[in-house]
Amino acid sequence: MRVYGHELYDHLPYLRRYARALTGTTEAGDALATRCVEVVVMAPTRFGLDRGEGARLSLYALLHLLFDQSADDGAYDGRPAASPHPIERALAALPEADRRLYLLITLEGLSLAEAAQVLNLAPLDAVDHLKAAREMVRSAMTQRVLVVEDNALLAMEIGELVADMGHVVCGTAVNQREALSLLKAEKPTLALLDVRLADGSSGVEIARHLRRTRALRTIFVTAFDGDLEEMDARHLGQIVRKPFTAEAIRAAISRAVFMPRPVALI
Structure with missing residues (x-):
């Protein structure tokens, strides 16, 4: 793992930022990011740490998987925690796939194709989901x-x-x-x-x-x-x-x- 430690460390700020947005709180996000790291260190090549930048998409997908498993385990309800911030409330009202797509593109800076890959969406479907998400957020704000x-x-x-x-x-x-x-x-x-x-x-x-x-x-x-x-x-x-x-x-x-x-x- 020491060989890939530097690569994982480089991705950690992105993981923490996205995990916090995904869960809705700093504490839950950091806990989710920690679980992600624990899984990755057991099989670093499986999550692309030997492929440089390409690993980032696999790590986002792993965060989704772990977050969804937390909902299945009863730790979360599969949705972000309630927030007093208007933009976060607007995002929380989106269908979950649309929320994740919106965050991956606007917060994490992924291209539409990259975000679609993370979410296992067809590119044309991703275009429709993103347009709907942006319209809902615009209307809510x-x-x-x-x-x-x-x-x-x-x-x-x-x-x-x-x-x-x-x-x-x-x-x-x-x-x-x-x-x-x-x-x-x-x-x-x-x-x-x-x-x-x-x-x-x-x-x-x-x-x-x-x-x-x-x-x-x-x-x-x-x-x-x-x-x-x-x-x-x-x-x-x-x-x-x-x-x-x-x-x-x-x-x-x-x-x-x-x-x-x-x-x-x-």
């Missing part, structure tokens, strides 16, 4: 965005940026009353809020309500970020300072999409 802004031109500009990113503006409100009405009717998943609204209502109070009732992610778009400090509200969401740039809005939305859902306020 698309946000319904509530914009609370009393300046009509700014509200329109923010809405166009949201739409250009592939998300949906489910409503635009100019005050707290309209925002809470849209919350019930449109069920947003993300809110962009001004802090000081023309009728005297506060985007901070709207954000607190959204967090308390829906654990909603929020982004403050404001020239008065000092108000957030005074109202002890910085923890409620990201801040984009006015006058904003398109890049700042896009970056804040991208961060929000991939952040775990916040804990609801009590």
Whole structure:
């Protein structure tokens, strides 16, 4: 085994990364990767350690086999552990073969042909599975965005940026009353809020309500970020300072999409 130890060591970071994605947790992933190594050291040539880079595909296939055996043994249910992260939740909703194909290509950087080989899929079938997986993930990550802004031109500009990113503006409100009405009717998943609204209502109070009732992610778009400090509200969401740039809005939305859902306020 010492002859092949270096080759196995080179593959270990990939095995651990993929095993963690496959199982959904660091602990379970490391345990699965350890089992994989234990099997490989007993028969290194069987898993291609004498073939250089080609061994990587065999090792991924072995991880799948061991993970599926764990499900048969009752150690897992054959699916990843529940995760608070949106992308991981979206992937967990995929059929298992599609999830593995998506991970092998997007996370591990395999070609479609290589991933199909690992999963024992015909290349044309793999194309269909990948298209379906990407569409499901895209749909799951698309946000319904509530914009609370009393300046009509700014509200329109923010809405166009949201739409250009592939998300949906489910409503635009100019005050707290309209925002809470849209919350019930449109069920947003993300809110962009001004802090000081023309009728005297506060985007901070709207954000607190959204967090308390829906654990909603929020982004403050404001020239008065000092108000957030005074109202002890910085923890409620990201801040984009006015006058904003398109890049700042896009970056804040991208961060929000991939952040775990916040804990609801009590």
